[in-house]
Amino acid sequence: MLSIIIPVYNEAEVIEANLKQIQKRISAASWVDEILVVDGGSSDDTLIKAKAVEGIRVFVSPKGRPKQMNFGAKRATGQILYFLHIDSFPPENFDEMIVNAFKNGHEAGCFQMKFRSSHPWLKFTGWLTQFKARSCRGGDQSLFVTRSLFENIGGYDENFLIYEDHEILKPIYKQTRFEVISEWISTSARRYEDKGILKLQLLFLGIYFKKWLGASSEELFRFYEKHINNTPTKA
Numbered sequence: 001m002l003s004i005i006i007p008v009y010n011e012a013e014v015i016e017a018n019l020k021q022i023q024k025r026i027s028a029a030s031w032v033d034e035i036l037v038v039d040g041g042s043s044d045d046t047l048i049k050a051k052a053v054e055g056i057r058v059f060v061s062p063k064g065r066p067k068q069m070n071f072g073a074k075r076a077t078g079q080i081l082y083f084l085h086i087d088s089f090p091p092e093n094f095d096e097m098i099v100n101a102f103k104n105g106h107e108a109g110c111f112q113m114k115f116r117s118s119h120p121w122l123k124f125t126g127w128l129t130q131f132k133a134r135s136c137r138g139g140d141q142s143l144f145v146t147r148s149l150f151e152n153i154g155g156y157d158e159n160f161l162i163y164e165d166h167e168i169l170k171p172i173y174k175q176t177r178f179e180v181i182s183e184w185i186s187t188s189a190r191r192y193e194d195k196g197i198l199k200l201q202l203l204f205l206g207i208y209f210k211k212w213l214g215a216s217s218e219e220l221f222r223f224y225e226k227h228i229n230n231t232p233t234k235a
Contacts, residue, residue, distance in 0.1 A: 015053075
């Protein structure tokens with residue numbers, strides 16, 4: 001019934017251990033048909049280490065998280081698609097929780113999220129994820145959506161190489177009653193710790209407000225590459 005789709009890129013250091021952590025959290029009944037890892041052309045040993053984990057289907061697609069997730073969705077067999085980041089660990093029995101939400105009439109939803117960090121600001125941002133407002137959502141919370149709804153809205157917008165997790169929620173929120181399951185998914189704070197917690201949060205807020213003011217997907221990506229990914233981009 002459930003296909004888990006995990007986009008990855010250069011995650012050799014964590015992918016094997018993290019995939020096993022995700023597998024451990026599947027219920028004994030196991031509503032999971034498959035776990036698909038979709039690599040965006042990693043230059044390290046991500047593919048080798050992913051293939052070493054039993055029960056994982058591994059694919060290579062064009063780079064870019066929305067492209068990778070759409071690629072995985074086309075090859076998935078489940079009635080429900082569950083998009084998950086490799087450094088996010090869903091709660092135990094998460095598959096059963098998702099199926100129960102589906103049986104209760106929810107075509108899409110996510111979990112509440114907390115960072116694996118004791119920093120007060122990250123605790124606060126995690127606390128906000130219990131609310132159902134679209135502004136409280138983020139990709140680290142994961143996303144479950146029925147295949148029929150996903151196909152109806154056209155999947156992820158591949159023009160948005162960042163901010164894709166917010167863009168897909170616009171049509172989802174319009175078409176269905178989005179569910180925030182009252183259990184916690186935990187996610188790594190490594191990017192915040194590397195960049196500086198408050199600095200990175202301000203940069204993410206900058207992206208949010210740029211989009212609100214009408215910035216194009218290309219403008220958002222240039223801002224991200226320059227200020228967050230530290231990759232020089234052409235004007």
